[in-house]
Amino acid sequence: MDWVGVDPLHQVVTRDEAMDFIPWLSVRWQSSPPDSGHYLWWDDKGLALKSAAIDARSSVHVDFLHGAQARRVKAVTGEALTRAMGCQKGLRPSIIDMTAGLGGDCSVLANVGCEIVAMEKHPVVAALLRDALRRAADADTTWCENVQFRHADSVERVSGVSHGVIYLDPMFPKERRAAPSLTMQVLHSLEQTTDHPERLLEAALDSDAARVVVKRPIKADFLGGRVPSSQIKAKTIRFDLYPKRKLTIDDCERFQGMVDA
């Protein structure tokens, strides 16, 4: 499918270079925004997604260098997410993030020293994240070295996983927020990508990962009715833990090969 792209600064050279990182995305560039639908926006801050139906000043743009996500990455010490993964002194498990989304969780985990393979199925979400990783790497952000990104359906890629942790954060139900942000509105409008989230859990549990972790809204049912062995709770969300064995130093090895198929 062709996506509409708008490049008001006509930075074709830098835009073309950036598009080399996201070869899966087919874009029809034009000079002004369309009257309807979602469209891509390219400017000196990189790639963003906008919606003609929503205030043009709003956009979905991933930025690991400035703003809220940059602060979150820097601030993390012992948040529930890192504890759920089994991070402790001397142990930083390698992680497959089956639902990378806009990279919020995977950047935090990479920054504390976990090796991550981050997979995102939706072409535009994947492109926004890939472009943000490119910009962060260009700015010498060291945690980027811990992230291997794949635009892929993770259900098809995890069967060969033999160590580490598999993490999944499927889309929360729509009712969760009364006034969702543009980011959530756009992600929800792409919801077909999260059909049958229990498939993600089945695939993860079928692998030989040492532990599977699922993020859920605090009051939600267990995903696929699978009862976890334990939970780590935060204010509005919780992590359901499905351990297969104790994590050891062998679970910290970088993933090789099996996700590339």
Ligand SMILES: C[S@@+](CC[C@H](N)C(=O)[O-])C[C@H]1O[C@@H](n2cnc3c(N)ncnc32)[C@H](O)[C@@H]1O
């Ligand atoms: C709630 S978001 C994840 C948010 C992410 N944890 C973060 O911190 O930004 C869920 C994402 O999972 C992606 N997804 C769903 N099923 C997938 C699959 N089978 N393979 C890869 N990505 C998938 C969706 O496209 C969506 O972007």
